Amino acid sequence: MKGKHNFSAGPAILPAEVIQEAAAGVLNINNTGLSILEVSHRDKDFMAIMEEARSLVLELMGLGSEYKVLFLGGGASLQFAMVPSNLLVTGGTAAYLDTGVWAHKAIKEAKMVGNINIVGSSEKEKYNHIPKNFTIPTDANYLHITSNNTIYGTQMHHFPDSPIPVVCDMSSDIFSRKMDFNKFDLIYAGAQKNMGAAGATMVVVKESILGKTGRKMFSMLDYQVHIKGESMYNTPPVFSVYVCLLTMKWLKKNGGLAWIEEINRKKAEAMYAEIDRNSLFTGTVVKEDRSWMNATFLLTKPELEETFNKMWKEAGIVGIKGHRDVGGYRASMYNALTIEDVNALVGVMKELEKKNG
Numbered sequence: 001m002k003g004k005h006n007f008s009a010g011p012a013i014l015p016a017e018v019i020q021e022a023a024a025g026v027l028n029i030n031n032t033g034l035s036i037l038e039v040s041h042r043d044k045d046f047m048a049i050m051e052e053a054r055s056l057v058l059e060l061m062g063l064g065s066e067y068k069v070l071f072l073g074g075g076a077s078l079q080f081a082m083v084p085s086n087l088l089v090t091g092g093t094a095a096y097l098d099t100g101v102w103a104h105k106a107i108k109e110a111k112m113v114g115n116i117n118i119v120g121s122s123e124k125e126k127y128n129h130i131p132k133n134f135t136i137p138t139d140a141n142y143l144h145i146t147s148n149n150t151i152y153g154t155q156m157h158h159f160p161d162s163p164i165p166v167v168c169d170m171s172s173d174i175f176s177r178k179m180d181f182n183k184f185d186l187i188y189a190g191a192q193k194n195m196g197a198a199g200a201t202m203v204v205v206k207e208s209i210l211g212k213t214g215r216k217m218f219s220m221l222d223y224q225v226h227i228k229g230e231s232m233y234n235t236p237p238v239f240s241v242y243v244c245l246l247t248m249k250w251l252k253k254n255g256g257l258a259w260i261e262e263i264n265r266k267k268a269e270a271m272y273a274e275i276d277r278n279s280l281f282t283g284t285v286v287k288e289d290r291s292w293m294n295a296t297f298l299l300t301k302p303e304l305e306e307t308f309n310k311m312w313k314e315a316g317i318v319g320i321k322g323h324r325d326v327g328g329y330r331a332s333m334y335n336a337l338t339i340e341d342v343n344a345l346v347g348v349m350k351e352l353e354k355k356n357g
Ligand SMILES: *Cc1c(COP(=O)(O)O)cnc(C)c1O
Pocket: 010, 074, 075, 076, 077, 078, 102, 146, 148, 149, 150, 169, 170, 171, 172, 190, 191, 193
């Protein structure tokens, strides 16, 4: 929004032009004289939106038609249950990498379905890094990882070559960088962090990994049911899908993931350079695993908290208070955040040091 620098962790900042287009669609979609909020999802106007959104996901990721795209309800949190329900063979084992709260919640749900092998965890170090050199068991049904750990500010910058299917929760760094998406067999991401309005969760799944569990499933939890229904088995989160489409069009028009990666790299470099330079701040994450999306940091003089809080609020900065589990500060720098927004925060940090360093 105008005059604000929105560093919220999620729901989060969207491109101003996407918000404007979304607002226009709420008033009148495709000159139908109807609002996107009141058209049938079986109507050709919305069917075209869903079609285009699904194909743009594959286009942006460079994936072929062996992958299917779904926009489902229930948040990324429902995927914690759907993934094991659809992939964990009865009596089998799934491998999970424990990188924090979200991974932990995924593990909790999967344990209801089958055996879980936690192949690595950074819990003892308060999740300040990504576990390395873990062994992927060849007999597990799949490996589940979380590419960006929103709460702690860690991010995977390398992905293992895996002998088994890889499932990745990309909720908080989806479409933020180029990647070889073919390395993954199932990717999911809630819309509200980096691609749209809350409500939809994107699932990209290689169809060939499905249908092997021997388990009876509720229709709504079954990926194959949703694939057959072309992501319209039931009423999809219509407005959220629409906003996702607008964001993806914005990405494509500007140069896709290569373009946004450069911007995100510059923002992260500027942010971490200041955290490292400024004597009043310290980062909380091992440098090599720092997230480009969520930068977490602490004041070295906690007595300055009130002063700092007042200063950034006065500068129009929003949403940098750290997650309640971690404390301190967290600057979320999702795709729509600009380098100018980052510079505004860096400016306040410099000023704090000038006055109190
Ligand atoms: C926010 C988040 C979730 C939870 O998303 P919901 O849509 O609220 O269920 C899961 N995983 C990661 C990595 C997240 O950042």
